[in-house]
Amino acid sequence: MNKFAAGMVMAATLASPLLAHAQVRAEGSLSNFSYTLIDLLPNDGIAPSLSIVTPQGYAGGASVFGSLSQSDSVEPWFDDARSQFTAPYDRDLAVGLATSVGTARASLTGTDFHSLQLHTVASTAGTPAASRHAKGQSGLNITEFVLSPGTRVSFFADFTGSALITPEGEAHQAFRDYAEIQARVSLNANIQNRPGEYVYVSNFINREAWNGHPGESPASERFSLTLDNKSAFSADLSLKYDLHATVQALKATEVPPTPVPEPATTAMLLAGLALVAGAVRRRRKIVGKD
Incomplete structure (x- = not known):
């Protein structure tokens, strides 16, 4: 030459713009839902049971949500969000956003409790000229359970999730990158014939990654929650699951944009x-x- x-x-x-990217990604799922029962009062003559009934009044439902945003000196600026909600027993939802900024997806499927599946993904690429956010969320509220008196119930689900940051180039140091996947379950038991008497328990799993801590490799574990109905009355259960995937790349210092x-x-x-x-x-x- x-x-x-x-x-x-x-x-x-x-003459070409110089761009350095850092891949920031969070992804998670909940599946294989099940429960077990233990008799806390074996001499009361009542067999442990968890009945599925037609709920009265508010029956709960499901929702999925996805959002992407970009700001600062890169155009176009935008803030986009999508969501879907369902009526009771209609649990087949999905939303998705995909642009050059990143991806946000969430889905919830399942015809009954045992076949439920929740999945969320959020990812974004940071550059020296932009601050970016992505979020995926799916959740549902189940209110059709009635727990027998003197019974312990334990709900289970398989959790798989990861939060990862893969830096590329020195420009990555100019950002506060953060990724999080969180699964949360809560259970509220209202004791029948005892107004105002209830039992509440909750549990959550969290995976995080940030600058200086590249994140945890994909991990799987059995997610559980246990509630004891020690009363002599049945309890109406309100069971809620949420799965959040959130990522962001925020400018930590003023980085002059590369002249184009x-x-x-x-x-x-x-x-x-x-x-x-x-x-x-x-x-x-x-x-x-x-």
């Missing part, structure tokens, strides 16, 4: 290099004749 061609390649390279030459400026630069190369060639010819 001659010097003129090399100069043209270098000029084109300098206008087309006219680039053309002038290339033309100038061509003139310089031509002058060098003419000078060499003159020197050669002498």
Whole structure:
């Protein structure tokens, strides 16, 4: 490659915007739902049971949500969100957003309790010129359970989740990158024939990643929650599951955006290099004749 061609390649390279990316991603799922029962009062003559009944009044439902946003000096600025909600017993939902900023997806499926599946994904790429956010969320509220007196119930689900940050280049240091996947379950038991008497328990799993802590590799564990109905009355249960995936890349310091030459400026630069190369060639010819 001659010097003129090399100069043209270098000029084109300098005229291109320099971007460095850091992949920030959170993903999680809940599946394989089940429960077990233990008799706390074996001499009361009542067999442990968890009945599925048609709920009275508010029956709960399901929802999924996804959002993406970008701000600062990169255009276009935008803030987009999608959501879906269902009536009781209609649990087949999905939303998704995908742009150059990142991805946000959430889904919830299942015809009954044992076949439920919740899944969320959020990912984004940070650059020295933008702050970016992505979030996926799915959740449902189940109110059709009635627990027998003197009974312990334990609900289970398989959790799989990861929060990862994969830096690329020095520009990654200019960001406060954060990724989180969280699963949360709560259970409220209202004791029948005892107004105001209830039992509440909750549990959650959390995976996080941030600058200096690249995150935890995909992990799986059995997610559980236990509630004791020690009363002599049945209890109406309100069981709620939520799964959140959240990521963000926020500017930690002011990073001057890489200049992006206008087309006219680039053309002038290339033309100038061509003139310089031509002058060098003419000078060499003159020197050669002498």
